[in-house]
Amino acid sequence: MNTPIILVNFKIYDEIYGIKGLELARVCQKVSEKTGINIAIAPQVIDLRYIAEKISIPVFSQHVHNMKPGNGTGKITLEGIKASNAVGTLINHSENRVIISDIESIVKKSKELDLISVVCTNNISVSKAIAMFNPTFIAVEPPELIGGNVSVTDADPDIVKNTVKEIQAISPEVKVLCGAGIKNGNDVRKAIELGAEGVLLASGVTKAKNPSQVLEDLASGAM
Amino acid sequence: MNTPIILVNFKIYDEIYGIKGLELARVCQKVSEKTGINIAIAPQVIDLRYIAEKISIPVFSQHVHNMKPGNGTGKITLEGIKASNAVGTLINHSENRVIISDIESIVKKSKELDLISVVCTNNISVSKAIAMFNPTFIAVEPPELIGGNVSVTDADPDIVKNTVKEIQAISPEVKVLCGAGIKNGNDVRKAIELGAEGVLLASGVTKAKNPSQVLEDLASGAM
Amino acid sequence: MNTPIILVNFKIYDEIYGIKGLELARVCQKVSEKTGINIAIAPQVIDLRYIAEKISIPVFSQHVHNMKPGNGTGKITLEGIKASNAVGTLINHSENRVIISDIESIVKKSKELDLISVVCTNNISVSKAIAMFNPTFIAVEPPELIGGNVSVTDADPDIVKNTVKEIQAISPEVKVLCGAGIKNGNDVRKAIELGAEGVLLASGVTKAKNPSQVLEDLASGAM
Amino acid sequence: MNTPIILVNFKIYDEIYGIKGLELARVCQKVSEKTGINIAIAPQVIDLRYIAEKISIPVFSQHVHNMKPGNGTGKITLEGIKASNAVGTLINHSENRVIISDIESIVKKSKELDLISVVCTNNISVSKAIAMFNPTFIAVEPPELIGGNVSVTDADPDIVKNTVKEIQAISPEVKVLCGAGIKNGNDVRKAIELGAEGVLLASGVTKAKNPSQVLEDLASGAM
Numbered sequence: 001m002n003t004p005i006i007l008v009n010f011k012i013y014d015e016i017y018g019i020k021g022l023e024l025a026r027v028c029q030k031v032s033e034k035t036g037i038n039i040a041i042a043p044q045v046i047d048l049r050y051i052a053e054k055i056s057i058p059v060f061s062q063h064v065h066n067m068k069p070g071n072g073t074g075k076i077t078l079e080g081i082k083a084s085n086a087v088g089t090l091i092n093h094s095e096n097r098v099i100i101s102d103i104e105s106i107v108k109k110s111k112e113l114d115l116i117s118v119v120c121t122n123n124i125s126v127s128k129a130i131a132m133f134n135p136t137f138i139a140v141e142p143p144e145l146i147g148g149n150v151s152v153t154d155a156d157p158d159i160v161k162n163t164v165k166e167i168q169a170i171s172p173e174v175k176v177l178c179g180a181g182i183k184n185g186n187d188v189r190k191a192i193e194l195g196a197e198g199v200l201l202a203s204g205v206t207k208a209k210n211p212s213q214v215l216e217d218l219a220s221g222a223m
Numbered sequence: 224m225n226t227p228i229i230l231v232n233f234k235i236y237d238e239i240y241g242i243k244g245l246e247l248a249r250v251c252q253k254v255s256e257k258t259g260i261n262i263a264i265a266p267q268v269i270d271l272r273y274i275a276e277k278i279s280i281p282v283f284s285q286h287v288h289n290m291k292p293g294n295g296t297g298k299i300t301l302e303g304i305k306a307s308n309a310v311g312t313l314i315n316h317s318e319n320r321v322i323i324s325d326i327e328s329i330v331k332k333s334k335e336l337d338l339i340s341v342v343c344t345n346n347i348s349v350s351k352a353i354a355m356f357n358p359t360f361i362a363v364e365p366p367e368l369i370g371g372n373v374s375v376t377d378a379d380p381d382i383v384k385n386t387v388k389e390i391q392a393i394s395p396e397v398k399v400l401c402g403a404g405i406k407n408g409n410d411v412r413k414a415i416e417l418g419a420e421g422v423l424l425a426s427g428v429t430k431a432k433n434p435s436q437v438l439e440d441l442a443s444g445a446m
Numbered sequence: 447m448n449t450p451i452i453l454v455n456f457k458i459y460d461e462i463y464g465i466k467g468l469e470l471a472r473v474c475q476k477v478s479e480k481t482g483i484n485i486a487i488a489p490q491v492i493d494l495r496y497i498a499e500k501i502s503i504p505v506f507s508q509h510v511h512n513m514k515p516g517n518g519t520g521k522i523t524l525e526g527i528k529a530s531n532a533v534g535t536l537i538n539h540s541e542n543r544v545i546i547s548d549i550e551s552i553v554k555k556s557k558e559l560d561l562i563s564v565v566c567t568n569n570i571s572v573s574k575a576i577a578m579f580n581p582t583f584i585a586v587e588p589p590e591l592i593g594g595n596v597s598v599t600d601a602d603p604d605i606v607k608n609t610v611k612e613i614q615a616i617s618p619e620v621k622v623l624c625g626a627g628i629k630n631g632n633d634v635r636k637a638i639e640l641g642a643e644g645v646l647l648a649s650g651v652t653k654a655k656n657p658s659q660v661l662e663d664l665a666s667g668a669m
Numbered sequence: 670m671n672t673p674i675i676l677v678n679f680k681i682y683d684e685i686y687g688i689k690g691l692e693l694a695r696v697c698q699k700v701s702e703k704t705g706i707n708i709a710i711a712p713q714v715i716d717l718r719y720i721a722e723k724i725s726i727p728v729f730s731q732h733v734h735n736m737k738p739g740n741g742t743g744k745i746t747l748e749g750i751k752a753s754n755a756v757g758t759l760i761n762h763s764e765n766r767v768i769i770s771d772i773e774s775i776v777k778k779s780k781e782l783d784l785i786s787v788v789c790t791n792n793i794s795v796s797k798a799i800a801m802f803n804p805t806f807i808a809v810e811p812p813e814l815i816g817g818n819v820s821v822t823d824a825d826p827d828i829v830k831n832t833v834k835e836i837q838a839i840s841p842e843v844k845v846l847c848g849a850g851i852k853n854g855n856d857v858r859k860a861i862e863l864g865a866e867g868v869l870l871a872s873g874v875t876k877a878k879n880p881s882q883v884l885e886d887l888a889s890g891a892m
């Protein structure tokens with residue numbers, strides 16, 4: 001997957017229910033095509049295949065369970081994600097934490113299935129632990145800044161810089177994203193200057209009055 | 224929703240990943256149209272909208288969280304289900320149990336959103352408690368019989384009969400489904416004779432060599 | 447168990463760690479002996495046997511799991527509670543909710559072991575459902591009032607009155623407690639006037655500067 | 670804490686309910702005094718303070734939650750453990766897994782409170798991740814061998830040897846325990862030869878006909 005990347009988490013905002021989720025996905029795709037910057041999306045889980053089969057930019061699941069195909073009503077498997085034309089999954093998002101043995105197992109199986117793993121973490125120490133599993137991406141998001149108005153790149157640039165440094169020392173192929181409070185191109189530019197290979201954001205795009213304009217601004221920070 | 228109903232839970236079997244889930248949904252629809260018997264489906268959650276927008280028989284979510292639209296990465300809301308052209312949701316399946324205050328809240332909100340609520344229960348006593356919430360359906364499934372080869376209607380006909388009787392006394396508008404080990408038309412016939420208004424089944428259809436044939440047989444029991 | 451009862455939940459406040467938990471238990475015992483009013487306590491779980499073997503007033507566990515003796519590191523069984531000289535357990539406290547099939551199983555097994563079951567609920571509808579299981583007590587606590595300064599008996603007297611009325615109609619032997627914001631004898635008096643057989647409270651006693659004085663005042667409301 | 674150590678997890682076996690838990694704790698203490706080998710225990714959580722105040726060998730909690738003192742009915746805090754005369758806690762036992770950000774936070778706070786942290790892991794990869802948090806001990810237990818009759822030291826000696834080697838490379842001060850199927854002095858001897866500083870076991874002692882004899886045999890392997 002090319003970087004830098006702007007990964008847009010649709011969460012379960014009412015702005016993305018029904019046809020609106022697909023429409024936002026299309027806006028992301030258009031801006032990606034126009035700007036040449038890699039934009040990926042994580043729609044609500046019940047839209048996963050609906051959107052993934054219609055969209056050419058990378059689509060991620062918001063969550064996955066450490067389960068094999070079989071019994072598991074309401075659960076999500078990596079095999080199911082793979083079969084849905086999605087390219088990977090968020091793992092351990094702050095709103096959906098996972099036990100460590102499951103993270104290890106999911107990341108390992110993602111590699112086998114050629115899926116991209118994006119493991120969310122809350123600080124440098126947890127990021128270092130996760131680096132041991134060699135996921136494709138680690139997305140560090142200080143919980144106290146999530147959903148706030150100040151970007152992590154302004155509020156706590158050191159967490160980004162040091163996460164990158166520490167992870168490089170452990171597992172150089174793991175790429176770092178940062179998240180929390182990301183709103184504009186300037187935040188993306190700083191994230192990249194600090195060593196991140198992209199950003200993970202949600203409300204900044206999903207709840208924007210003009211998502212297309214916001215996405216173009218974000219992309220401008222990645223050029 | 225017309226009854227009797229045959230509700231097919233696709234679970235997360237590998238037989239229903241990708242295009243195969245849609246194909247099975249279409250088989251269910253064809254048999255429903257051919258036989259005139261109401262067949263409904265609960266596809267894996269990541270296929271929900273993908274299948275619901277293409278299929279005219281009733282589609283249910285396999286699970287829902289007691290959450291409002293907003294933050295909740297990887298979660299499922301009733302509002303999201305509604306916007307996906309699904310008609311309702313399973314709640315408290317034995318593979319995905321829910322705390323009681325969430326069941327109450329979800330059933331209540333389902334009514335407000337005009338969604339069908341199917342609450343799964345494990346015995347008569349829990350069924351009676353759930354009846355207090357007036358869901359559309361209660362689906363009683365003795366856990367020891369789930370996934371087995373003997374139908375609940377043979378192994379424990381009294382649980383079906385008495386669940387129906389007790390629930391009628393508490394809340395006559397609540398309809399009872401039964402599940403666990405349902406495999407053929409004979410099982411459906413007995414379920415209806417025992418007072419149930421349908422069945423909830425999974426592997427019997429999903430893992431069948433010829434799902435169409437099995438579904439026709441099941442439907443024959445409901446005629 | 448004689449009623450009215452004042453049931454003091456020690457929660458995990460630092461005011462009750464180590465020897466302080468036992469000291470508060472002794473204060474509760476003294477006030478109970480002095481006033482003749484039934485006062486019971488639920489110490490932090492790691493103090494359960496330590497306090498239960500030294501105290502003659504009824505001691506409850508704050509939580510229990512639906513597990514048999516065996517494997518279950520860190521879990522709590524009814525058999526373990528019974529063997530600890532405790533008389534019963536809180537179940538489904540708002541800070542530790544339990545799935546409905548576990549509540550049913552725990553209440554049933556409590557009866558077999560001659561333990562007192564106190565199931566916490568959040569509203570009238572859930573209280574009615576729980577009444578189907580015939581626990582010893584249902585303790586209704588509106589979540590929005592928990593930890594607040596206004597007693598449920600002032601803020602929402604109807605929830606107490608109607609919970610009592612509805613539960614009487616379903617299962618007359620089930621006794622109702624009420625909780626949330628209970629602070630003084632006046633609140634206890636109103637609770638009893640509304641039909642409750644006692645109160646469940648925590649910070650009002652545990653965090654009081656003079657717990658003995660508060661307990662005497664509470665007891666005065668129950669005379 | 671001196672090593673080698675034999676850490677006995679009482680789990681929630683009915684062999685350790687009530688006075689029997691204290692009696693087994695006393696047997697452990699006697700064998701420790703007689704043999705000079707460090708034996709520690711993790712009683713069921715509701716016995717924690719009851720046993721810890723009467724016993725001079727190290728007592729561990731079986732579980733802890735990542736919570737501050739305050740609201741949290743039925744939960745266990747590090748502060749509560751500390752105040753109970755216990756010396757530390759098991760974390761992330763296979764029967765009670767914990768999300769990774771909680772493990773990190775609990776290990777960190779354990780250090781601040783001068784408590785011993787024993788983090789359980791299921792394989793080498795997870796052990797390496799946990800080593801990043803610098804707990805006092807990592808106890809590696811292959812899940813497929815837990816509760817079995819073959820000792821991990823026979824069934825999979827490499828997991829012990831390599832866990833030790835990998836953890837030494839990451840964080841040399843972290844000590845390794847191994848568990849699963851440990852039954853006798855020979856198993857302990859092999860564990861130590863493989864580089865472990867002790868063993869974590871449960872049924873081998875707790876369900877033994879003559880725990881004293883088994884403990885003496887285990888201790889002989891550590892001499």
